[in-house]
Amino acid sequence: KATVSVLYWPLSLLTIIRQTIRKMAWYVAAVDQGTTSTRVIAYDAGLTAVATHQMTHKQVTPQPGWLQHDPMEIWGNTEKCINECFNKVQEKTGSKPLFKGVGITNQRETVVVWDKATGKPLHDAVVWCDLRSQEIVDRIERKTGGKDNMRPKTGLPCSPYFSAFKIMWLMENVPAVQEGLTNGTALLGTIDSWLLWNLTKKHCISVCNASRTFLMDINTLKWDEELLELFGVPASCLPEIVTNTCELGTADTTALAGTPVTSMIGDQHAATVGQLCFEVGDTKNTYGTGCFLLMNIGKTPKPSTHGLLTTLCYQLKGEEPMYAFEGSVVQAGMLVTWLKENMEILSNVAEVESLAAQVEDTGGVVIVPAFSGLFAPHWKEEARGIICGLTMYTRKPHLCRAALTSIAMQTVDVVKAMELDSGIKTGTLKVDGGMTVNKVLMQLQADLAEVDVSVPDDKETTARGAAICAAIGAGCYSSLQEAKDTITKNDAKPTTFTPSMPAKVIQENRRKWDKAIERSCNWVELDEQEG
Numbered sequence: 001k002a003t004v005s006v007l008y009w010p011l012s013l014l015t016i017i018r019q020t021i022r023k024m025a026w027y028v029a030a031v032d033q034g035t036t037s038t039r040v041i042a043y044d045a046g047l048t049a050v051a052t053h054q055m056t057h058k059q060v061t062p063q064p065g066w067l068q069h070d071p072m073e074i075w076g077n078t079e080k081c082i083n084e085c086f087n088k089v090q091e092k093t094g095s096k097p098l099f100k101g102v103g104i105t106n107q108r109e110t111v112v113v114w115d116k117a118t119g120k121p122l123h124d125a126v127v128w129c130d131l132r133s134q135e136i137v138d139r140i141e142r143k144t145g146g147k148d149n150m151r152p153k154t155g156l157p158c159s160p161y162f163s164a165f166k167i168m169w170l171m172e173n174v175p176a177v178q179e180g181l182t183n184g185t186a187l188l189g190t191i192d193s194w195l196l197w198n199l200t201k202k203h204c205i206s207v208c209n210a211s212r213t214f215l216m217d218i219n220t221l222k223w224d225e226e227l228l229e230l231f232g233v234p235a236s237c238l239p240e241i242v243t244n245t246c247e248l249g250t251a252d253t254t255a256l257a258g259t260p261v262t263s264m265i266g267d268q269h270a271a272t273v274g275q276l277c278f279e280v281g282d283t284k285n286t287y288g289t290g291c292f293l294l295m296n297i298g299k300t301p302k303p304s305t306h307g308l309l310t311t312l313c314y315q316l317k318g319e320e321p322m323y324a325f326e327g328s329v330v331q332a333g334m335l336v337t338w339l340k341e342n343m344e345i346l347s348n349v350a351e352v353e354s355l356a357a358q359v360e361d362t363g364g365v366v367i368v369p370a371f372s373g374l375f376a377p378h379w380k381e382e383a384r385g386i387i388c389g390l391t392m393y394t395r396k397p398h399l400c401r402a403a404l405t406s407i408a409m410q411t412v413d414v415v416k417a418m419e420l421d422s423g424i425k426t427g428t429l430k431v432d433g434g435m436t437v438n439k440v441l442m443q444l445q446a447d448l449a450e451v452d453v454s455v456p457d458d459k460e461t462t463a464r465g466a467a468i469c470a471a472i473g474a475g476c477y478s479s480l481q482e483a484k485d486t487i488t489k490n491d492a493k494p495t496t497f498t499p500s501m502p503a504k505v506i507q508e509n510r511r512k513w514d515k516a517i518e519r520s521c522n523w524v525e526l527d528e529q530e531g
Helices: 009-023 071-093 134-144 163-173 175-183 191-200 225-231 267-274 333-341 351-356 396-422 439-449 461-473 480-490 503-520 523-530
Strands: 026-033 037-044 049-056 098-106 111-115 186-190 204-206 240-242 261-266 283-287 291-298 309-314 322-329 366-368 386-388 428-432 452-455 495-497
Touching: 026 071, 026 191, 026 461, 037 071, 037 461, 049 071, 071 191, 098 191, 098 267, 098 461, 111 163, 111 175, 111 191, 134 163, 134 225, 163 175, 163 225, 175 186, 186 191, 191 204, 191 261, 204 261, 261 267, 261 461, 267 283, 267 291, 267 309, 267 322, 267 461, 283 396, 283 461, 291 309, 291 396, 322 396, 333 396, 351 396, 351 439, 366 396, 366 503, 386 503, 396 439, 396 503, 428 439, 439 452, 439 495, 439 503, 461 480
Parallel strands: 026 098, 098 261, 204 240, 283 428, 428 452
Antiparallel strands: 026 037, 037 049, 111 186, 283 291, 291 322, 309 322, 366 386, 452 495
C-alpha cells in the first residue's frame, strides 16, 4: 500500500514506474561478436547473467598477414546463439521471457561491405588485425606528411589496424565493392552495423566504432569530408553515427523478434563500462585474443605523445561523450593458441598455466609475439615475432612462462605510456577476459606493472557492458551510477593480486624485454633486402 505526495508527484511517479518495471521479470540480451566467436548472454533485472550460448567461426587466412571472416557465418551464428540463449531462459523460467532490449558489442575495426538490395556481402569481412593495406598506409602517410598528422582529427596514427585503410583496399582490389559503393547499391560498416542491418534493416554505427574507422572527427563526432575525400569513400554508403544508448529499431527476426535494439558499443568500450570505469583515471585491461587497455580521460579528447590512441570511451544519449586513451596489443590469448595449434606443445590452452608454474622464471627466454607487427605503444608494422635466449637448458615450461611474461610485458609498456600521457599513476588495473582465470599471468601482471590487479567475479565484462547500455537504452535503468550501485550490491568482492617481485628482478625482465623488442623490429625490411 503506497501513497504519493502531490508535492513530489513527478519524481515519485517516475520512481514508482521504474520500481514496478524492476519488479517484473525482464531481461536484456547482450550479443558479443568477437574475433574468434559469437556469444549471446541474457541478463536479468539485477544485471546478472542467467543464460548464455556461444559459437566459434572460421578464421580465413588467404595469405600471411591476412585475416578474413565470412559475414554470413557470423550472422548465422548470431541467429543461433540468440535463439538458443532465449530457449535456455525460457526453460529456466517455465514461460516466455520478456526481453526489454538487445545490446550489440563487437570486434571494432573489422569491415563489411554488402549489397543493399540482397543483403549479401560483396567480400569477406577484413578483420581488425589484417595487414594487407600496409601499402595504402604508406601512400596515405606520404600524402598527409606522416604517420601522426591526422591525429588531431582522428586520435589515431596511420595503420592497417583502422577501417578506412581496409575499405580503400577493398575498393581498389574488389571490383564488386568499387562498383557497389560508387553506384550507391552497397552499404558498408563495422560488425555492429552488419548485425543491426540483419536484425532490423537499420544502417547505423556506434560512435565508439565510428571513432575507430579513421573517417570520423572525434571532436565533432561526425563523418569528416576531408577524410572521406582522402580515402575516396562515398558518404552515402556510410551508416548513421549513434550514441551507445538509444533505440535503433526493432528486431524482425530470431526469437527476439519484436524486441528493440537499444544499444551498440565496441567491445573494448563495453568492457570499460562493464568494469564500471566511470571516473577519470579508471583503467581496465581485457585479455582476449589480444590485450586492450583503456583509461577514462574525461570529456575532452587529449592527444597522445607516447604511442597511444585517443578514442571515444562511451556516450549516453543526451550526454557529452567521454574519451579514453587506449593501447592495443595484438597477441595475448592468440599467443597461447599458437603454442597449442602451431607448435603443438600444449594439449589445451589451460595447460599453459600449470606448465608455467613448474618453473620460477623463463630461464632467460623472451618471446616477442609480433606475428602481425607491434601495436601500441611501438607501432612497428614491419616487426615480426622472435624467441630470444634459447639454450640447451630451455624446456617447455620455460616457453610457457615466457609466453605469459610477454603478455604481461606488452601490457606494462602500455600502462607506462598511459601514465606518461595522462599524468595519472595507475592505482588499480581492472582486468577481465578469458585469460584472467590464469593466476600465474595475473600475478606476473601485478609484479611487472607494479600495480594491484583486480579480477571481477563476473569476468565477461564486455557482454555486461553491452547489457548495461541496453538496459539504460530501454529505460530500465536511469544512469550508469544506478547500474553501478546494483552491480556493486549483487557481485562478490573482486580478487586482487598485489605486487611481490623484487625490484632487481623487475629491472632485469625490463632490460631483456626492451632488447628483444629492438631485435624484432625492421624484420620484414631486412628480409626483403636479403632476398
